[in-house]
Amino acid sequence: MKLIGTYFSPFTRRVAVALMALGIPYEHDDLNGYTDPDRARQLNPVAKVPVLVLDNGEQLIDSAVMLDYLDEWAGTERALTPPAGVDRRAILQLTAIATTLYEQTTARHFEEQRTPDCIQLQLIERYRLQTIGGLQALDIASNAKGVIRKVPLNRATISAVVAFDYARMLHPDLDPATIAPNLAKVVLALSNEPAFQQTLP
Ligand SMILES: N[C@@H](CCC(=O)N[C@@H](CS)C(=O)NCC(=O)O)C(=O)O
Numbered sequence: 001m002k003l004i005g006t007y008f009s010p011f012t013r014r015v016a017v018a019l020m021a022l023g024i025p026y027e028h029d030d031l032n033g034y035t036d037p038d039r040a041r042q043l044n045p046v047a048k049v050p051v052l053v054l055d056n057g058e059q060l061i062d063s064a065v066m067l068d069y070l071d072e073w074a075g076t077e078r079a080l081t082p083p084a085g086v087d088r089r090a091i092l093q094l095t096a097i098a099t100t101l102y103e104q105t106t107a108r109h110f111e112e113q114r115t116p117d118c119i120q121l122q123l124i125e126r127y128r129l130q131t132i133g134g135l136q137a138l139d140i141a142s143n144a145k146g147v148i149r150k151v152p153l154n155r156a157t158i159s160a161v162v163a164f165d166y167a168r169m170l171h172p173d174l175d176p177a178t179i180a181p182n183l184a185k186v187v188l189a190l191s192n193e194p195a196f197q198q199t200l201p
Pocket of ligand 1: 008009010011032033034037047048049050061062063064
């Protein structure tokens, strides 16, 4: 398989972590959709990374579709998402919170790039509060009884750890370790795992 997308993209990184966690070898193409939109548009009609090229030449867009495919590839026993039931719903909802954190972290970053006269402070504040709310929700699910944990690794844990690292990288003022201390412990416990270590942006 070939994974196209920079690891600066949390959407790409979570697919890379899933590939490595499942032991699937892949070729990596470091395309950044923001700096090379023409190439991204050739690969994906909405010009976003990641794109996953399967061994039969099929091309997948959207990281959720890729994670679904990888679960299918792995089979029920090894899949990163339970097949049905309350655990599946919990993991999918926490995953949705994590991906919303990717979006709002990026949105705040771009708003902060504007010139001082154009910057919308109320938007930055809204994004900041959304990020805090999301991190707090992920933190509750990272307590001793929660589904976000080192073992067995699942889709929500991968997506949450990537969200934590991404928020910490783009907005150090947020101090995610204080907002989400339980999640910070899971992040630390996984930080030396090759799947996370080797996909750091
Ligand atoms: N829903 C998509 C979102 C992908 C996405 O937003 N990718 C960003 C990088 S983090 C991108 O390539 N943006 C380029 C652009 O919007 O021009 C997924 O899950 O793969």
